[in-house]
Amino acid sequence: MIFDTFSHFLDRTKALVFFLGALFLLWFAVEALVWRSGLYYKVAEPWSNTGATVNALMNIERVYRPGSRTVLVFGDSRVAEGFSGQLASNGGHINFINLAVPGSTPRTWYYLLRKIDRSGYKYEAVLVCLGFSTLQRRASEWVLDPPHDAPLLDLRDTFSYPESFSTSEMRRRAAYAILAPAVTMQEDVRTFLTAPIQRWQEVFRERPGYLGALTVYSGHEERMPPIAFNLNREVCDWGSSTAEQRALVEANIASLRTKPNLPLEADNHAYDAKWLSTIAAWVHAHGAKTIFFRLPRGPYRDLLPREFAPLPVEAADGLIILPGDVAGELERPEYFFDFLHLNRFGRARMTAILSNNVRTLLSGK
Amino acid sequence: MFFDSLQFWAFFAVAFLTLAMLRDQPAKVWLIALSYVFYGAWDWRFCLLLGGSTLANYYFGLAVDAQQGSSRKRILALAVAFNLGLLGVFKYYNFFVTSFAALFGIAPGSMILNIVLPVGISFFTFESIAYATDIYRGKLRAVQSKVDFALFVAFFPHLVAGPVIRPLDFFPQLKHRLQLTQLDVRWGMREILKGLLKKVVFADNFAPIADSYFMGSQTAPGGIPAIAGVLAFAFQIYFDFSGYTDIARGCSRLLGYRFPPNFERPYLSPDIADFWHRWHISLSSWLKDYLYIPLGGSRVSFPRILFNLIIVMGLGGIWHGASWNFLIWGLYHGVLLVTHRLWRRALAAMKLERLSDSKLLRPLWGLTTFVFVTVGWVFFRAKNFTAACNTFQALATGSFDFKFFYTQWGLWLIPFLSLVWCMLDRKRGIQDWLVERASWPIAAASGVLVILLLETFSAIDTNIPFVYFRF
Numbered sequence: 001m002i003f004d005t006f007s008h009f010l011d012r013t014k015a016l017v018f019f020l021g022a023l024f025l026l027w028f029a030v031e032a033l034v035w036r037s038g039l040y041y042k043v044a045e046p047w048s049n050t051g052a053t054v055n056a057l058m059n060i061e062r063v064y065r066p067g068s069r070t071v072l073v074f075g076d077s078r079v080a081e082g083f084s085g086q087l088a089s090n091g092g093h094i095n096f097i098n099l100a101v102p103g104s105t106p107r108t109w110y111y112l113l114r115k116i117d118r119s120g121y122k123y124e125a126v127l128v129c130l131g132f133s134t135l136q137r138r139a140s141e142w143v144l145d146p147p148h149d150a151p152l153l154d155l156r157d158t159f160s161y162p163e164s165f166s167t168s169e170m171r172r173r174a175a176y177a178i179l180a181p182a183v184t185m186q187e188d189v190r191t192f193l194t195a196p197i198q199r200w201q202e203v204f205r206e207r208p209g210y211l212g213a214l215t216v217y218s219g220h221e222e223r224m225p226p227i228a229f230n231l232n233r234e235v236c237d238w239g240s241s242t243a244e245q246r247a248l249v250e251a252n253i254a255s256l257r258t259k260p261n262l263p264l265e266a267d268n269h270a271y272d273a274k275w276l277s278t279i280a281a282w283v284h285a286h287g288a289k290t291i292f293f294r295l296p297r298g299p300y301r302d303l304l305p306r307e308f309a310p311l312p313v314e315a316a317d318g319l320i321i322l323p324g325d326v327a328g329e330l331e332r333p334e335y336f337f338d339f340l341h342l343n344r345f346g347r348a349r350m351t352a353i354l355s356n357n358v359r360t361l362l363s364g365k
Numbered sequence: 366m367f368f369d370s371l372q373f374w375a376f377f378a379v380a381f382l383t384l385a386m387l388r389d390q391p392a393k394v395w396l397i398a399l400s401y402v403f404y405g406a407w408d409w410r411f412c413l414l415l416g417g418s419t420l421a422n423y424y425f426g427l428a429v430d431a432q433q434g435s436s437r438k439r440i441l442a443l444a445v446a447f448n449l450g451l452l453g454v455f456k457y458y459n460f461f462v463t464s465f466a467a468l469f470g471i472a473p474g475s476m477i478l479n480i481v482l483p484v485g486i487s488f489f490t491f492e493s494i495a496y497a498t499d500i501y502r503g504k505l506r507a508v509q510s511k512v513d514f515a516l517f518v519a520f521f522p523h524l525v526a527g528p529v530i531r532p533l534d535f536f537p538q539l540k541h542r543l544q545l546t547q548l549d550v551r552w553g554m555r556e557i558l559k560g561l562l563k564k565v566v567f568a569d570n571f572a573p574i575a576d577s578y579f580m581g582s583q584t585a586p587g588g589i590p591a592i593a594g595v596l597a598f599a600f601q602i603y604f605d606f607s608g609y610t611d612i613a614r615g616c617s618r619l620l621g622y623r624f625p626p627n628f629e630r631p632y633l634s635p636d637i638a639d640f641w642h643r644w645h646i647s648l649s650s651w652l653k654d655y656l657y658i659p660l661g662g663s664r665v666s667f668p669r670i671l672f673n674l675i676i677v678m679g680l681g682g683i684w685h686g687a688s689w690n691f692l693i694w695g696l697y698h699g700v701l702l703v704t705h706r707l708w709r710r711a712l713a714a715m716k717l718e719r720l721s722d723s724k725l726l727r728p729l730w731g732l733t734t735f736v737f738v739t740v741g742w743v744f745f746r747a748k749n750f751t752a753a754c755n756t757f758q759a760l761a762t763g764s765f766d767f768k769f770f771y772t773q774w775g776l777w778l779i780p781f782l783s784l785v786w787c788m789l790d791r792k793r794g795i796q797d798w799l800v801e802r803a804s805w806p807i808a809a810a811s812g813v814l815v816i817l818l819l820e821t822f823s824a825i826d827t828n829i830p831f832v833y834f835r836f
Contacts, residue, residue: 003387011545015550022805022806026810030817186821190775
């Protein structure tokens, strides 16, 4: 006889199983209390990646007006700098809420939208602003996604969220964000323990001020200098540009000259397509409209492709894709403060263009 | 398959559950198979070496036991030569060839063997030597069961980095399968969690500092100062190796076997002799029983004792690896032990022993011992003799850059808090209470606290291997 009786098996295992069970239950309870309740995220470093997501959630709490028509605006830092919710809402009947999270990708926007939905906020439309990809690595494996998404995830995402990554390393990190958020938030917890008073001030004094200032933030004053290029995309006239701006332009030109990484571009295109469709489907299921908008690509038209690349989404019910050149007029140096972000003038202009377009679309004209 | 990897814990869970399903004899066979799987995870060819060594030593044991007189001694010599031969070929051959070639200015060329050092070879060869010697000394009868002997050699928790298991400790445990009690579970889990904490929180956070210093910035101005690099390695190696041992002891206890302690707070030793009673105990006691005592032990003249100490420590040093630095490290400790003996003799002659041993002076002696031991680690860690000399030069300049300590203050809390913990739990009363008397919720809560510390402070994605795995 090779196998022993079941009662002997139980005798040999029950003590360890019982201990591990007790350990697991207690650990799970502590994790639930600290992390899954959202308690810790409220004191997470406001200027961190996780803090940026929490700020977006707190922002909606501040500016949401129950009963009014609401448009949620999603994007990355280009939307944070280039769109003003307050300006867009002024004098209209629509409340635009800017939920841009710097450094985020469409995956984060989806989970953010889902969280907002589950929190009971109602909206008429979702405006998703997509910039042209500047990532030199696979967006699907974006390393900042787990810290961005940690406050938005729950145990129901245990399998689906890690599966949305393809490398084993990122899947592990994604699993940590759900099952052991303390690992994802290691740096944050360590700095909290090192300087709790400073964190207290950041969270309870500086953040409310920051969120208040966001509403009236008008954008950067600086602007890129006018520069003349020849047909080979070489600079003919630097104009009034500073040494710093020249370095920035030269670096950009150099990156344009590198051979395009077609597999990477295809991969990132597929990633955007997948998550934008997921967002659209979610919004449609909730009876609202999704509006996709391509952000102005950069300050120098001469350095950009002539054609506006189409957005990686297919037309569907409740889905509106604004033409690629709707904000094409903003691709000028006077509207940018660096190669990616709009300045004060660009912000005001883009806000006007977008809000007018959205109002028209929602009014059914 | 490292003890701090998810892969190992999945393996251990399967091992625990499947072993629990089996009757005694099949469980032993299965445990051997699992141990070979564990060993083969590094390189399946190592299993052939392990199997061959096991079979040869099994028959050596029977042969030693069956003989009397000089032929018994001859077979023992053959067994020892076989095991040392294995070590010589796999661990030291290339080292001796390159050293010999360098000495005579010839190119080693084709004399070099293209072989990989099998992990844990130093451990299982020493265990096999102990087995044959114990039979020769009449302390043990040769084990008749091949299964029992194979399990003694291959049992996976101690296979690759010890502790060096003694046949007299292990074979009696194979007679009766122990029932896993609540005490065993708590004890095992305590050791596992303690070991993981030492390894992934303490050792792995010191490792980057030690590595950065010893692998690059030894001569770079403004880099990690020598004192920080050396201290970081002193803490890394202790927490790493004692952490490994704790996990090995915890795992074996959960599987129904007990390993002896391998570390007893060695950095708190008041003198170097005491340090070697507390550091890598299984190796130092092996060296005492199978090398120092056969050389005459304390029965020979005083100068001979001192000479033997240096020989034993030198060989103990080279056991760690095929490098002159390890030999120098061993000889350095030999010289420290000799100095300590001479010091004690001088104190006895002046009748100052009681004064020297007073409790008031103990911290001073402890600190002195720690400094000497830490200085010795330079030879152990530096990649060659020149690098070690550079480190000593940097240490001797005395221009310590304490800014580095300030910027990394959280890390240096670890040894400080460890010291405070050792003072609070001087006789391990708290740890024993947690295992023996604390209620379930309290025991589980202490476990959860360790898990939370692991989650928060572990060095993630660093993949730092255990230091002693390469020996």
